[in-house]
């Protein structure tokens with residue numbers, strides 16, 4: 320399955336508005352606060368502008384540092400239901416930690432959002448990386464076998480969503496009786512499944528389960544290798560997931576203004592304790608493919624975690640590709656990313672409400688002129 324969310328050649332998902340800090344480890348006072356009404360304004364603007372989907376982050380713990388990024392966050396199933404009711408066309412993902420939520424609960428909750436939105440729900444499956452956010456739930460998270468467990472969870476979920484009679488499940492990780500869900504979702508065979516991961520192990524998991532792999536964009540070369548690897552892996556399962564990547568935008572009328580603003584919030588006002596904690600925790604649960612450097616993406620990930628290379632923008636995540644410049648610069652860069660064979664990327668800004676309107680006004684028409692997007696149908 321491929322090609323969710325319409326015909327635009329390059330698609331966008333607004334990423335991270337449910338969490339304070341969004342996706343930017345910065346202390347800048349105008350950083351994203353995850354105020355509910357501002358979040359609704361961003362979601363409705365994105366909806367009116369034809370943005371394809373909203374993608375929240377599932378978080379139970381902040382990253383520390385002065386700003387304690389992600390310390391404040393809204394839960395994603397309930398957020399998707401609420402934002403779905405306030406919008407008309409945009410896809411609404413939930414992000415589910417498979418170690419916290421049963422497949423039966425997820426099937427029912429996703430189906431609820433899918434009916435409430437007449438077929439706009441999506442499920443982002445995440446297998447977890449930060450042990451500190453599982454301890455409030457009384458769960459110990461390790462990196463070992465998380466994708467094996469996640470795969471069994473997915474099989475149960477997918478079987479339920481196909482309909483059919485009650486079934487029992489006896490696997491390695493789950494022993495369940497009388498499994499069924501009713502009603503079934505509006506979208507068939509089920510709402511799109513996304514897997515968000517970077518490592519080779521994560522790519523194998525995505526190849527087996529996902530309609531969409533959402534992955535880091537460390538560099539254009541790494542992304543190109545990831546697209547090729549995922550396509551090969553998925554072909555062995557008769558599948559062809561779309562690949563989306565992580566992009567962060569700083570778009571201003573002049574290149575100097577854009578570079579100055581990026582320097583201000585992601586260098587001068589960087590909150591380096593947050594990415595440092597992120598790297599430490601991620602290293603604790605590193606996938607075995609990353610430890611052994613199986614893929615280009617694993618090696619890029621390992622290098623970003625060991626702290627040996629000073630990042631150009633310490634106030635941005637290593638996997639988040641900075642796209643900085645005038646509207647024309649932005650579209651030039653997006654054309655290059657599109658040529659890698661990716662379906663789209665994240666819309667991430669320091670402050671979504673302050674920056675998205677200008678981006679939509681200036682970048683979208685330019686993308687339309689280059690055939691990357693089509694104008695939004697009105698009426």
Ligand SMILES: Cc1cc2nc3c(=O)[nH]c(=O)nc-3n(C[C@H](O)[C@H](O)[C@H](O)COP(=O)(O)O)c2cc1C
Pocket residue numbers: 375376377378414444445446447448449515516517518519520521533534535565605606609
């Ligand atoms: C685009 C993207 C979005 C992610 N969103 C979340 C999230 O919302 N919550 C979470 O705990 N992990 C999230 N992750 C982490 C992954 O789901 C995964 O558990 C972690 O990256 C370990 O994967 P690895 O095998 O690639 O190292 C995200 C990762 C990526 C690349």
